[in-house]
Amino acid sequence: MSEERFPISVTVNGEPHRLDVPARLSLADLLREGLRLTGTHLGCEHGACGACTVLVDGASARACLMLAVQADGRSITTVEGLERAGRLHPLQQALADHHGLQCGFCTPGVLMTLVELLDASPSPSEAEIRMALAGHHCRCTGYQGMVEAALSLSGGAGTDR
Amino acid sequence: MTAAEAPAWLGRRVPRIEDAALLRGRGQFVGDIVRPGMLHARFVRSPVAHGRLHSLDAVAARRAPGVRGVFTAEELRPHLTSLDLAVAMPAGAIRHVVNPRVLAADEVCYAGEAVALVVADTPHEAEDAAALVQLDIEALPPVLDPGAALEPGAPRARLGCADNLLARFTVAYGEVAPAFEAAPHVFRDRFRLHKGGGHSVETRGVLAEHDRVDDMLTVWSSAQMPHRNKGVICAALGRAEDRVRVVAPDVGGGFGPKFVCYPEDVAVPLAALLLGRPVRWIEDRRENFAATTAERDQLWDVEVAADAQGRLFGLRGRLLHDHGADTPYGIALPQNSATNLLGPYVLPAYRLEISVALTNKVAATPTRGAGRPQGTFVMERMLDRIADELGLGRDEVRRRNLIPPSAMPYRTPLTTRDGAAMIYDSGDYPACMADALRLAGYEDFRARQRDAREAGRHIGIGLSNYVEGTSRGPFETAAISIGPSGQVVLSTGASAQGQGTATVLAQVCAGVLDMDPARITVRTGDTAAIAQGLGAFASRQGPVAGAAVLQAARLVREKALLAASHLLEAAPEDLELVNGAVRIRGIPADRLSLGQVAQVLQGMPGFPLPPGLSPGLSSSVAWQPEALSYANGTHVAEVMVDPETGGITLLRYLVVHDSGRLLNPSLAEGQILGGVVHGIGHALLEETLFDAQGVPATLGYPAYRLPSAPILPRIEIHHRETPTPLNPLGAKGVGEGGTIPAAAAIVAAVEDALRPARIRITQLPVTPRRLRALLAAA
Numbered sequence: 001m002s003e004e005r006f007p008i009s010v011t012v013n014g015e016p017h018r019l020d021v022p023a024r025l026s027l028a029d030l031l032r033e034g035l036r037l038t039g040t041h042l043g044c045e046h047g048a049c050g051a052c053t054v055l056v057d058g059a060s061a062r063a064c065l066m067l068a069v070q071a072d073g074r075s076i077t078t079v080e081g082l083e084r085a086g087r088l089h090p091l092q093q094a095l096a097d098h099h100g101l102q103c104g105f106c107t108p109g110v111l112m113t114l115v116e117l118l119d120a121s122p123s124p125s126e127a128e129i130r131m132a133l134a135g136h137h138c139r140c141t142g143y144q145g146m147v148e149a150a151l152s153l154s155g156g157a158g159t160d161r
Numbered sequence: 162m163t164a165a166e167a168p169a170w171l172g173r174r175v176p177r178i179e180d181a182a183l184l185r186g187r188g189q190f191v192g193d194i195v196r197p198g199m200l201h202a203r204f205v206r207s208p209v210a211h212g213r214l215h216s217l218d219a220v221a222a223r224r225a226p227g228v229r230g231v232f233t234a235e236e237l238r239p240h241l242t243s244l245d246l247a248v249a250m251p252a253g254a255i256r257h258v259v260n261p262r263v264l265a266a267d268e269v270c271y272a273g274e275a276v277a278l279v280v281a282d283t284p285h286e287a288e289d290a291a292a293l294v295q296l297d298i299e300a301l302p303p304v305l306d307p308g309a310a311l312e313p314g315a316p317r318a319r320l321g322c323a324d325n326l327l328a329r330f331t332v333a334y335g336e337v338a339p340a341f342e343a344a345p346h347v348f349r350d351r352f353r354l355h356k357g358g359g360h361s362v363e364t365r366g367v368l369a370e371h372d373r374v375d376d377m378l379t380v381w382s383s384a385q386m387p388h389r390n391k392g393v394i395c396a397a398l399g400r401a402e403d404r405v406r407v408v409a410p411d412v413g414g415g416f417g418p419k420f421v422c423y424p425e426d427v428a429v430p431l432a433a434l435l436l437g438r439p440v441r442w443i444e445d446r447r448e449n450f451a452a453t454t455a456e457r458d459q460l461w462d463v464e465v466a467a468d469a470q471g472r473l474f475g476l477r478g479r480l481l482h483d484h485g486a487d488t489p490y491g492i493a494l495p496q497n498s499a500t501n502l503l504g505p506y507v508l509p510a511y512r513l514e515i516s517v518a519l520t521n522k523v524a525a526t527p528t529r530g531a532g533r534p535q536g537t538f539v540m541e542r543m544l545d546r547i548a549d550e551l552g553l554g555r556d557e558v559r560r561r562n563l564i565p566p567s568a569m570p571y572r573t574p575l576t577t578r579d580g581a582a583m584i585y586d587s588g589d590y591p592a593c594m595a596d597a598l599r600l601a602g603y604e605d606f607r608a609r610q611r612d613a614r615e616a617g618r619h620i621g622i623g624l625s626n627y628v629e630g631t632s633r634g635p636f637e638t639a640a641i642s643i644g645p646s647g648q649v650v651l652s653t654g655a656s657a658q659g660q661g662t663a664t665v666l667a668q669v670c671a672g673v674l675d676m677d678p679a680r681i682t683v684r685t686g687d688t689a690a691i692a693q694g695l696g697a698f699a700s701r702q703g704p705v706a707g708a709a710v711l712q713a714a715r716l717v718r719e720k721a722l723l724a725a726s727h728l729l730e731a732a733p734e735d736l737e738l739v740n741g742a743v744r745i746r747g748i749p750a751d752r753l754s755l756g757q758v759a760q761v762l763q764g765m766p767g768f769p770l771p772p773g774l775s776p777g778l779s780s781s782v783a784w785q786p787e788a789l790s791y792a793n794g795t796h797v798a799e800v801m802v803d804p805e806t807g808g809i810t811l812l813r814y815l816v817v818h819d820s821g822r823l824l825n826p827s828l829a830e831g832q833i834l835g836g837v838v839h840g841i842g843h844a845l846l847e848e849t850l851f852d853a854q855g856v857p858a859t860l861g862y863p864a865y866r867l868p869s870a871p872i873l874p875r876i877e878i879h880h881r882e883t884p885t886p887l888n889p890l891g892a893k894g895v896g897e898g899g900t901i902p903a904a905a906a907i908v909a910a911v912e913d914a915l916r917p918a919r920i921r922i923t924q925l926p927v928t929p930r931r932l933r934a935l936l937a938a939a
Binding site (some may be wrong): 004022031032036037038039040041042043044045046048049051058078079080082083088092095096099101103104105106107108111121127130131133134136137138139140141142143144145146147 | 176179180182183184185186187188190192193195285359360361362363411412413414416445446450551602658659660661827828831834835837838839861862863867868869870871873876877922
């Protein structure tokens with residue numbers, strides 16, 4: 001394998017990494033194959049389904065549309081980084097409580113988007129939650145449990161990590 | 162349930178035992194599994210819908226960096242018992258046996274059909290090399306329109322078939338011609354009913370590894386029916402059944418297409434065998450559009466006969482079904498459409514002639530609802546037509562035709578595909594519809610509609626009833642095993658794609674063994690866990706696998722009590738199983754854990770087991786349902802239509818459904834929600850398109866439109882529970898009922914919103930463009 005590689009420094013879930021990556025490697029493939037963080041899923045690889053959503057410096061991004069080299073100097077949070085000291089993030093718990101997941105394939109991306117939403121606006125309305133979820137495909141749940149999960153935390157009832 | 166059992170876990174909203182891993186990103190989907198030395202596969206696919214494959218030049222691909230092997234049909238053929246994959250569900254009406262091929266050899270019959278397999282060190286290298294494979298294909302005229310396909314002299318979709326008529330059959334009963342002659346009213350319609358794909362967010366994927374030490378071929382596959390995949394792989398590769406294991410690990414949604422055993426399910430394991438290395442293939446989304454089976458078009462030409470009161474005399478017509486290029490799953494799809502048309506109504510005479518056309522497109526196989534939504538759509542829309550033409554309420558026409566509860570069990574004049582009589586076992590259809598109308602405020606709607614219209618808003622209401630044959634056999638399996646560790650392991654032939662299968666089966670088991678379901682290990686979708694199994698199709702796993710688990714758990718319970726009676730020196734009837742331990746009634750201290758009982762039943766060299774007992778605290782059951790059990794329900798949709806743009810807004814959606822006894826209401830509601838939203842996509846959004854040459858034109862999103870959160874209303878679900886006598890749990894299936902009536906209810910509401918303009922919507926999906934065209938013509 002003779003592909004040219006480029007050095008990057010990236011922090012993933014609080015842990016710094018120095019890596020040499022090919023130019024065409026996507027951030028999603030770096031996370032999944034390089035760092036074995038397979039919670040970030042690939043459903044369409046063209047930025048439509050949202051399963052690969054991660055936070056880049058706190059802002060949601062499609063890991064399938066971002067190159068690993070673009071993550072140089074950035075801090076990435078994936079679904080594996082949501083738990084704190086063995087405790088589920090309140091949104092993770094809320095999704096379970098409100099039957100907001102079934103097959104679980106879209107769930108990691110949905111979690112990252114809703115974490116971003118609730119961090120930015122602690123009391124989103126149902127319409128705002130649904131709009132935030134517009135960038136996610138879920139074929140199982142009809143999104144209803146996700147909406148209810150986010151609503152249950154709306155109003156500052158526990159968005160802190 | 163016997164009184165001694167603890168039914169406490171059934172019917173409860175027990176939290177899912179699946180969630181802990183999935184929420185943490187620790188699921189193990191096929192694409193997450195890595196094996197040592199694993200290589201990556203990429204398929205080369207036909208770029209044209211139909212052509213002669215003259216040659217294939219893989220020289221450059223073989224020399225490309227990282228490439229470990231390039232395989233064509235000719236190279237795989239010597240290692241296969243046949244290049245054809247044995248057809249699933251043969252039917253007498255099928256005229257041409259057109260099995261899928263592991264790789265196409267000399268003719269390509271749809272764009273996306275696999276012709277070669279490239280295996281390399283990385284996915285990038287495999288994809289780069291696949292692009293270097295040169296195909297010499299002589300394009301042939303593609304057969305795309307199912308009607309034109311059956312014209313005399315039409316080009317052939319497959320050179321090996323004399324014509325394009327894959328199957329022709331008739332579903333009929335009663336005196337149809339006299340019914341139409343006697344009927345005061347006959348109405349005719351033509352429908353073009355498109356239904357799209359499964360669109361699980363996880364695509365397909367296969368990982369195969371051959372262990373030379375024990376000659377075991379293990380295949381991890383995102384499959385709904387791993388036991389059948391194993392059977393197909395064994396047959397294709399000529400391997401003994403104990404030397405192939407198929408595992409469906411976490412599966413990211415199924416919805417039908419994943420119950421097909423695909424060419425890739427054989428080609429990837431064969432490549433792993435030939436290369437002596439694990440090989441993984443993960444389908445990309447373009448491939449999913451092009452090469453994963455989906456539903457497509459049905460053209461219905463029907464007329465309905467009724468009297469002046471709107472009572473049905475008969476229905477007759479023709480159904481033309483766009484089948485695609487090969488037959489991986491028989492002709493179940495149009496069969497379901499034809500038989501489900503009856504719905505919950507008394508239809509005295511019926512005749513439908515079904516023609517199934519071969520076309521140069523990927524095969525049409527069932528997605529959620531499996532052809533039933535189309536049959537339901539036709540019946541429901543013809544009832545609306547009768548109501549509108551005769552000036553009757555759409556609800557009233559239905560009321561006059563519903564099967565009364567006094568007629569249960571109701572023997573329809575039809576047979577199911579196994580030849581058995583189609584008998585609706587239980588349910589109160591009029592009460593179900595009455596519940597829905599009351600909860601939806603149907604009576605008040607006309608006033609609300611008038612008020613809205615005065616305010617410039619066009620709102621409408623629609624309703625639709627359905628039945629669904631669920632719990633299809635012939636069987637499902639469950640085995641329970643408890644060892645000295647006390648760990649309860651429940652293995653089943655059922656497979657899970659998000660339904661909560663493990664949770665609901667653990668609930669059934671936990672009720673019998675009186676323990677927390679979370680303490681039960683449930684193994685689904687692994688042929689090594691249990692020898693026989695069927696898997697996920699036809700809304701069946703909760704009731705059918707559930708009944709197997711119930712019986713298996715009862716056997717284990719009886720055995721534990723009998724063994725403990727010897728050990729505790731008490732009569733079995735003086736013992737009880739409480740919180741996972743056997744104890745003497747009234748003497749809680751005298752107890753034996755299930756692990757201790759299992760220890761004794763494991764035996765000690767030279768010492769006999771307690772009398773009358775066989776080794777092991779375990780049981781294995783295959784439960785066979787005697788017939789389908791029929792779920793039913795009523796959906797009511799309220800919409801707002803903008804006549805200027807043709808835009809449709811869903812204002813309200815209400816479901817009353819009856820799937821017998823609910824095992825876990827949250828899981829049942831989850832199935833209904835997903836099903837309804839799939840039906841909303843069917844009604845308004847989802848359409849697979851092909852260009853004039855038959856090449857898929859929808860190869861991504863949002864070219865293909867899926868329902869998204871902002872367009873959906875809060876869906877209201879109300880339960881009725883009429884236990885089925887056909888199942889010891891009283892439960893019926895719930896997987897597809899959400900989808901079946903949705904399009905009919907929504908389309909009815911759209912028409913209603915546009916009154917007094919009398920538009921008639923006969924094509925799905927109802928896009929704004931189509932609606933504007935109908936309004937312009939009205």
